[in-house]
Amino acid sequence: xxxxEQSPQFLSIQEGENLTVYCNSSSVFxxxxxxxxxxGEGPVLLVTVVTGGEVKKLKRLTFQFGDARKDxxxxxxxxxxxxxxxxxxxxxxxxxxxGSQGNLIFxxxxxxxxxx
Amino acid sequence: xxxxxxxxxxxxxxxxxxxxxxxxxxxxxxxxxxxxQKSSQAPKLLFHYYDKDFNNEADTPDNFQSRRPNTxxxxxxxxxxxxxxxxxxxxxxxxxxxxxxxxxxxPGTRLTVx
Numbered sequence: 436x437x438x439x440e441q442s443p444q445f446l447s448i449q450e451g452e453n454l455t456v457y458c459n460s461s462s463v464f465x466x467x468x469x470x471x472x473x474x475g476e477g478p479v480l481l482v483t484v485v486t487g488g489e490v491k492k493l494k495r496l497t498f499q500f501g502d503a504r505k506d507x508x509x510x511x512x513x514x515x516x517x518x519x520x521x522x523x524x525x526x527x528x529x530x531x532x533x534g535s536q537g538n539l540i541f542x543x544x545x546x547x548x549x550x551x
Numbered sequence: 552x553x554x555x556x557x558x559x560x561x562x563x564x565x566x567x568x569x570x571x572x573x574x575x576x577x578x579x580x581x582x583x584x585x586x587x588q589k590s591s592q593a594p595k596l597l598f599h600y601y602d603k604d605f606n607n608e609a610d611t612p613d614n615f616q617s618r619r620p621n622t623x624x625x626x627x628x629x630x631x632x633x634x635x636x637x638x639x640x641x642x643x644x645x646x647x648x649x650x651x652x653x654x655x656x657x658p659g660t661r662l663t664v665x
Contacts, residue, residue, distance in 0.1 A: 466653070476658055483651075523594075543593050544592065
């Protein structure tokens with residue numbers, strides 16, 4: 436069974452603080468996607484990483500894919516109330532790794548609340 | 552803009568009354584997925600179509616069916632909704648690419664069962 440452990444599950448911080456969300460697995464992923472979801476809406480893609488060691492930046496958000504492609508992190512600098520939402524990581528597996536091709540393995544999500 | 556569209560955004564049905572949710576896409580992606588998401592949980596995959604090939608997840612109840620009449624449209628049919636089927640239903644699309652598929656989600660349909 437492929438699992439993607441996401442932590443922390445809940446995070447409540449003050450505006451201006453930094454935070455990091457982690458996703459870890461024993462499985463090797465072909466890709467790792469991060470989504471942000473607001474209440475009542477669908478997940479919105481933030482980034483896809485595919486190369487071990489890859490780092491991508493999106494304004495105040497920094498995404499890293501582990502060298503072995505088993506883990507990933509999302510770091511937010513100087514969080515703002517607009518960053519509030521559910522952050523989901525999702526790993527893609529190919530047939531070589533035993534997964535259903537194209538299906539995603541989702542972490543349980545991190546519910547972030549940024550207070551002004 | 553290319554996108555994934557779900558209609559309706561909110562659906563109310565009665566216990567046991569069949570309901571159909573729809574999804575359309577302008578991305579011309581060959582894969583379409585249906586997920587069920589309950590409050591603050593991760594989406595749970597129900598099934599997906601790779602072109603015309605239907606792939607059901609092992610734990611998806613028989614109560615849930617799907618149709619994909621063409622590339623652009625996909626439907627989720629719930630034959631006899633129970634109270635436990637109240638949830639957000641998400642449609643997603645992707646281009647199959649050796650496990651590097653990026654999935655793009657629609658805004659979801661919130662289903663209420665009375």
